[in-house]
Amino acid sequence: STDLAPLNSDTEKDRIDWSQLEAKFGALPKLPDGTRAGAVSKTLTNEYWRSLGEGYKSFGDRVGVPVVYQAAQSEGDQLGQLTIAEGLVTQGYNVLLVSPQTDSNLQPIMEQAKAANVPVVNVNDAVIPQAEHYVGNVQRDNGVRVAKWFIKNRPDGGKVAIVEGQAGVYAAVQRTDGFKTTITETGKFEVVASVPGNWDRQTSYDAASNILQQHPDLIGFYANNDGMALGIVEAVKAAGLQDKVAVFGTDGISDAYASIRAGELTGTVDSFPVLTGEVALESALRLVAGQKLPRVVATPQALITKDNADRYSGAGDAVRKALLEDAAAGN
Amino acid sequence: MSVPRLQFEGISKVFPAVRALSDVSFSVGAGEIHGLLGENGAGKSTLLRILSGVYRPTAGSVLIDGRPVALNNPVAARAAGVAMIHQELQQVPHLSVAQNMFLGHPLTRGGIFVARREQERRAAEALAALDPTIDPAVPLGSLKVAQRQIVEIARALLDRARVVAMDEPTSSLTPSEFERLAEVIAGLARDGVAVVYVSHKLDEVFGICQRATIMRDGVVVGSVDLAQMSEKAVVSMMVGRELAQEQHRSHISSEVRLSVRGLASATKVRNVSFDLHRGEVLGIAGLVGSGRTELLRLLAGADRASSGRVEIDGKAIKLANPRDAIAAGIGLVPEERKREGIVPLRSISSNMALASMGVFAPRGVIDHTRLKRVAAEKMKRVNLRPFLLDRPIRLFSGGNQQKAIIGRWLAAGTRILLFDEPTRGIDIGAKAEIYHLIEELAAEGHSVVVVSSELPEVIRLADRVLVMRDGTVAAELDRADLSEQAIAAHAIPQSETQGRQGARPSGQQGITDRTSG
């Protein structure tokens, strides 16, 4: 693995879109008997990661592969997650799907798994530089999409604010940067605040109240995840500014959809965790079956607003179909 | 006398692996003041703690007015009419004097709010007979130890108790304070209260008690009528042997070891000068609050002097902290043993070695063989009992803790020993041993300073006595001139000799910030 360049999942050239998998590599080949997959993600306290697990499970059920899905006790529990991953290696699963807390905390797994000849797929979020396989979306793109919405729908520009996730976490850094860079390039928007929300509703609520109080002419918020965005929505409502201030989140959890439908949250960037889980497991099993996949399999994202919420929130297959259409349309 | 007011019947108390009391029985009549005597560890406090509901007896029962009472906890004991003054001060420094006195059973308004004023009024009433200068509204922590002990006594007087147990109530009091306590106790007796009085000061017991029960190793040796007993006979019952009545012996030389000039502290000590010779035992007497403790702390480096000069063998020394003092050969045996003396969880050996780690660990690692040898030697020398060097020090009696602290300085090669109330709370047998030890040390060429509120102790030990008043040396008395009257005459401010009132203001101003380090 040392000869591999450190992975940058956002820019890696050796990539394929998820919608191309079947076209390029055919149907999923027959798997060796008793194939089992082990997966570990960040935390189950966030719906995003639970949905990812659902995706693993639903795809596993479909192809008859049992999947063990575990998560650390809290976001930031790096060593706990490492312990879990090491346990999975020890137990002899045929493939591992890992969503690391940080870029490096699961590094030792790469070597242990290699020694045990078990492929490892890095699924979303933090990126292990040595990862040979990555399935997920482009983190930066989350922020970029929201910025583009503002540029398109608020042509006059104005003041916007960012509420960030935990300081120093990859996804937070990338999303914030994508938004900030894209929106300031236009010259019309001013990012008047970019403050920590620590993935926490209450902190974000307080931060938003303070920002609104100082900038009553603010036109929008971008939050690094949906929980924080929903806190911000309450602060905006409390300030009586719901008609003037657009609020965007990230992740596309069900509460965010509900809030969007209710006309409160303006939008979110859904990265379709269930589908991502399905695609990730599919890719992993293709590796088990001996196929050579590109290093990065890109999963879809979409900016959800009231206009298109229904299109992306039906049953799993319907969403899959819609996304395939999007992909075909080059979106 | 019909039914005795208080009866102990076959009380036994077994702590895990220790039998503290075996089949203790005796009774105290209404209006009787009953002494309870015995060496350290004889079981006096344990018995009284059973009486006050802190411990439960393993066997036996307590009867009050002929009826057995269940003393399951302090509240039950109080309800049964027992009030107790504990040997260790049981107080909360941040609460006021009155709050402390009413702690656990505050006076309330409407059952909801504490009636502060009322509490303070009643507290002041109870304090009036003992020390009217104590303000019930001040935080208890601002009082001196002696005043705190008076508060503790006054607290026991608040209840109209049928039985009052006093466990060494005068350990920090001066004789004149004892006299007022004696009056108060006599008043209690007149009201028909049964008083159990524990003290190591035999003269007090002979002064106020009619009868006494003597205990040794957890059993009652006998209950005696004090009017028909000599002190000597009582002592031999207590210790189980004859105590030789030793006389003072002088070992003083002309060689000046320690020379103090113009020593002063920021708070209390003013312009103290004296010399201490090789082989000398220098007594320091004075009223409570006269600055004796603080003087010793300055010499031991525990507090910093604001001015003055200290020389040892003619060379000026710096005393910025206790380490400087120890390096210069000075060691302090402090007044409050529990707070300043011992590290309770550690063994006798560890406590002993604490001040001389450098000696035991010449190459950074403790030489345990050597430590053990020295500990055995020094503890034999001070006659530690029981001779268990690895046992945590907190399980030893006060006297033996004191011996271990003395051993600490012997192990450290200290040449100047400062004793602050060396026999406070220590029984008569151990006391004699400590006196003997002090004299031996002097004979070997150590220089010793003894601060004591017990004048007989000072007179027994000292080659020379400094009398302190208001933070400075008021007089220096040679052995030939020593008497209790002579010391008292210098200790009490001239203008106000007739009353204790006069001593108060000086005590009140005494502001010692013991902060150090």
Add this chain to the structure above:
Amino acid sequence: MTDVTEHTAARPRAEFLHRFSLRDAGTLIGLVVILAVFGALVPGFFAERNLINILQQSSINACLALGMTLVIISGGIDLSVGPTAALSAVISASMLVAGVPFPLAIAAGFAIGLVCGLLNGVLVAYVGLQPFIVTLGTLSTYRALALIYTGGNPVLGLPAGFRAIFNGSLFGLPLAVIIVAVVALIAWIILKKTPFGEYLLAVGGNEEAAYIAGVPIARTKIAAYMISGLLAALAAQILIGRLGAAEPILGNLWELDAIAAAAIGGASLMGGKGSVVGTILGAVILGTMRNGLTLMNVQSFYQLLATGLIILAAMLIDRVTRGRG
């Protein structure tokens, strides 16, 4: 080194009062300095609306810190306040969503807080375990229960009527602020005027002495933890009223803020000492810091730095104004 460095003054009574307010005055001065600094740096900092914001944002921490203060005075510590609040929040919220009448659902939330506190208290007082470890254990346990109960999902869709209870205003002040002010007043009365307050101080100041004096040690400690649990539950109600949702991960690291507020306000973790007024000021100091730094748009790393430094600075100022504690 000594725990007793009080002075006996000529007029001890006045001095006693003085001593108490002196410590709080130190905290107040700290707050004034911080206000002045932000006032100078941030335009509109002193706008009424912003000051109200600060109070509102401090109210939850103040609520918890009051309970924490009582526990700390009793010689304990309660690390489990955040998870207690979370458990109370998700249970109240799911009852509300299920259509249970408000008073019942709120009462259930309070009951949860009391039960959590009771368990802490019993383990500390009757079983005799160290408070830090007990509440470290229940910190995980209560959090796990909240997560298991909800499957990790937030409980959404709280009825508007419920939210109005905690979201309203009275005399231009948010109700949450008024509620916490009333709680503070009650806590002050408890500490200063009632036997229970005295017992708390006594148990924390010298447990053995308190026992011998007949203070009901176990009940006093348990009551302190139960109050802390109850106030955590109250904080939870206020918060879910404000956010409209109850999350099982709510209250993460609340304990540290609450302890910081109490300590800045003069509580000693050794027990026996603490001030309601000081704690409130401590909470407002922390709230002001957050508010001011956000308004100054200080980057998150530097906000963290400022938070750390302000805690150290507050304790240093405390140390200087008060002498060695």
Add this chain to the structure above:
Amino acid sequence: MTDVTEHTAARPRAEFLHRFSLRDAGTLIGLVVILAVFGALVPGFFAERNLINILQQSSINACLALGMTLVIISGGIDLSVGPTAALSAVISASMLVAGVPFPLAIAAGFAIGLVCGLLNGVLVAYVGLQPFIVTLGTLSTYRALALIYTGGNPVLGLPAGFRAIFNGSLFGLPLAVIIVAVVALIAWIILKKTPFGEYLLAVGGNEEAAYIAGVPIARTKIAAYMISGLLAALAAQILIGRLGAAEPILGNLWELDAIAAAAIGGASLMGGKGSVVGTILGAVILGTMRNGLTLMNVQSFYQLLATGLIILAAMLIDRVTRGRG
């Protein structure tokens, strides 16, 4: 109620040794029970590879917990170990990446740990602040410094040679385990055989008495915090060696695990008491729990529950085997 319930035995010397090892034996029994339960439930639990895994996974917490034990014995607490480790890690790592020779870079990391500990120690010992609050403040401060220094980014690409130092094996045991075992041995010697160990126990046991006996109080406390900082730095080196990268957010919540290990092992947060052997066993108990629950594929919420309950259970067992502490 009293604190005096030790036994006086007929043969005191044996009794003394007995008493000490009794407490550790209690912890050992706890570990054996946990091992037996998992051994029965999890196939392959006793595989050599898995047992080594447990040791390796416990090693970092054990390393921190040893420092924590010394601090706790001295009557303090160190909440800042995680951020200290992070700061040490990012600074060592960026030096390594810049091509600084290994010994120098490692030494720099250790120096950072020592300096962080020194600051904690000075604030506690010379300024006289409460250890909990001091290290709560430095917890934020050091974390912020690590984040600011790296801009929040991980430091990647540590040289393979450096990683080999901490990643190798000796006699089939991972070097990290051996390093920590050596540290434990040194800590044991310090505590049992050196004046400094006696001083720690004395300062935590009765500071005033220790002062009068000439113990250098301030230096002893400061040394304890510096050792804690140094061991945090060592843990950081081991970790970045293992991970090949250093992150500024490394070491989140490490302090709680370290305190839990020390407490399970018998350290008293009141000071004056603690055991190196006990702490190691405590760390291994926590590591075994995590390993076993993972192998049993217990869902994370229930793992959290188990963690909370095991801490409570360990303290309860401790309480029962030992009598009131």
